[in-house]
Amino acid sequence: MRRRPNHRALTALVLVAAVWASNNPAWGQGMALPPSSVSRPAAPSTEPQNPSPSSGFTPRADTPPSLQNAPPPRSQPSAPGAATGGATGRVTSGGQLPRGAGQEHRVYDLRPYTGYLTKHDRPHQAVVDWIVRETGTDVWHTEPFGFMTADRDELSVYHTNEMHQVIAGIVDRFVAGDKDPQVMNLKVMTVGNPNWRSRAHPLMQHVHVQTPGIQAWLLTKENAALVMSLLRARTDVRQVQAVDLIMHNGQTEKLASLRGRNYVLNVKPSPAGWPPYEPETGEIQEGYQLELSPLLSVDGRTLDCVINANIDQVDKFVDVDLELPLPNQQIHRTKVEVPQLVSWRLHERFRWPSDMVLLLSCGVVASPDRSQSAMPLLNFSAITGTTAGRADALMFVEFRGKASQNLTQAPLVPQVSSRVSAPNRGRY
Incomplete structure (x- = not known):
């Protein structure tokens, strides 16, 4: 006749082992990494940290509020072609923007124009609208790579030199043109x-x-x-x-x-x-x-x-x-x-x-x-054509x-x- 295991005794043994491991960190962490490993101890930081317990993400001081609570990172596939559960994109080498067509990043000052429109909520939107009317939308969504963004003070554009010449002509009509109503x-x-x-x-x-x-x-x-x-x-x-x-x-x-x-x-x-x-x-x-x-x-x-x-x-x-x-x-x-x-x-x-x-x-x-004629019978539409x-x-x-x-x-x-x-x- 087989005896059933004493669950209370097993539970007590697990608790004793856990207490002993907490007092002995080396045993709890397992085998240490060899000296040739790429792992390095993190240097102590004097900046205040606010790490996310779920993702380990630490927002910087200039991180927008909408990105303060970043979602946990997706696990990487173990082999090429393995499913990841969703698109994660990839970081380009060095994080550099593509420059295959000789793209340049230029910033245009809009304050000579927007400074006069104090009662308008988003006066810079008119500049963006007219640039899109002149260039079309396809150039911003196809090759070569480029982008455009604006606020009340400046317009930021990344594109080819030829495109910058077109954009400069449109911006000049705003900033160098007549500011009066x-x-x-x-x-x-x-x-x-x-x-x-x-x-x-x-x-x-x-x-x-x-x-x-x-x-x-x-x-x-x-x-x-x-x-x-x-x-x-x-x-x-x-x-x-x-x-x-x-x-x-x-x-x-x-x-x-x-x-x-x-x-x-x-x-x-x-x-x-x-x-x-x-x-x-x-x-x-x-x-x-x-x-x-x-x-x-x-x-x-x-x-x-x-x-x-x-x-x-x-x-x-x-x-x-x-x-x-x-x-x-x-x-x-x-x-x-x-x-x-x-x-x-x-x-x-x-x-x-x-x-x-x-x-x-x-x-x-x-x-x-x-x-509408006051007298419907007097309809002169047939006469006048x-x-x-x-x-x-x-x-x-x-x-x-x-x-x-x-x-x-x-x-x-x-x-x-x-x-x-x-x-x-x-x-x-």
């Missing part, structure tokens, strides 16, 4: 019939545009005044917006005119029991949103401008009849509405002499600025120089008319 005049109009071109065509210089359906012209300020006079003499013209935008060079200004339209989105059972069903309503924001971002050249003779416009119009609501059952075996008849939307988008970059006026025509597009809710949307963009030189009695603030408008298109 500038005035951009914007007029948005709708014309019921596009035949206004027949009289205005000799006064305009056609400009190539990449966006399909968009036309652009350059006009001298004298010819722009003549075209405006011709348009205002028509009965099918509505001026949707006329505004002087006070902007700093390179920054973005936003305008919006939206209104909500409710419709029956769904029909659901009523929790009260009567009426048996109740409508569930939805809302669609109808109107336009416009962004303008101009950038002057150093000498002020050329203007680059990015125009971003979005317009959404509810053309009509299509009714769908529903037959819903009732407890008394009868039918409850109701309907839901399906919105028929007409949307239009513009994102285009234009460049023209600052002493001329840019005129954009979006073609006959959706126009939230649609008038227009379609309800459609118009030729025009935009006049004019640079008027420094705000201090545009002294007017009326304040230079957006003057939005009571009617809402349509938009424009373009290239980034």
Whole structure:
């Protein structure tokens, strides 16, 4: 008959061995490393340490707060190709950045520009945005290796010499250009019939545009005044917006005119029991949103401008009849509405002499600025050749120089008319 082991005796022996090992460090640590080992005793440090007990990570004094508690390091694979449980990356030799294409690290001082924009939260973001518009995004994510980062004081770039030349040209337009606020005049109009071109065509210089359906012209300020006079003499013209935008060079200004339209989105059972069903309503924001971002050249003779416009119009609501059952075996008849939307988008970059006026025509597009006849039977759309809710949307963009030189009695603030408008298109 075999005797069972005495667990209490084994436990006592383990405790005695542990106490003896704690009093004899050499036995507890095992065999010491030979003198030829790469292990070296750490030199005593006088700096305060705050090691992480789980990872052994000691943050430096300049370590960001978000990295103070570093995650424990992943265990390295024991053999090539062994799974690690996740991507850990690898440290390049010596921690040096790649320089195969002759990359250079340069720092550009932005304080001559950002120092004037004390009321802007992130004025340096405009510099980064315009650099990306000029260079594209691919050069920062493909070969050769490069990076760009910025704060309010400086722009740090690591790239080739050719790329630095492009970036220096953009930065100069900010730091060496005019720091005073500038005035951009914007007029948005709708014309019921596009035949206004027949009289205005000799006064305009056609400009190539990449966006399909968009036309652009350059006009001298004298010819722009003549075209405006011709348009205002028509009965099918509505001026949707006329505004002087006070902007700093390179920054973005936003305008919006939206209104909500409710419709029956769904029909659901009523929790009260009567009426048996109740409508569930939805809302669609109808109107336009416009962004303008101009950038002057150093000498002020050329203007680059990015125009971003979005317009959404509810053309009509299509009714769908529903037959819903009732407890008394009868039918409850109701309907839901399906919105028929007409949307239009513009994102285009234009460049023209600052002493001329840019005129954009979006073609006959959706126009939230649609008038409703008091007498529906008197519909003159068939006679005038227009379609309800459609118009030729025009935009006049004019640079008027420094705000201090545009002294007017009326304040230079957006003057939005009571009617809402349509938009424009373009290239980034």
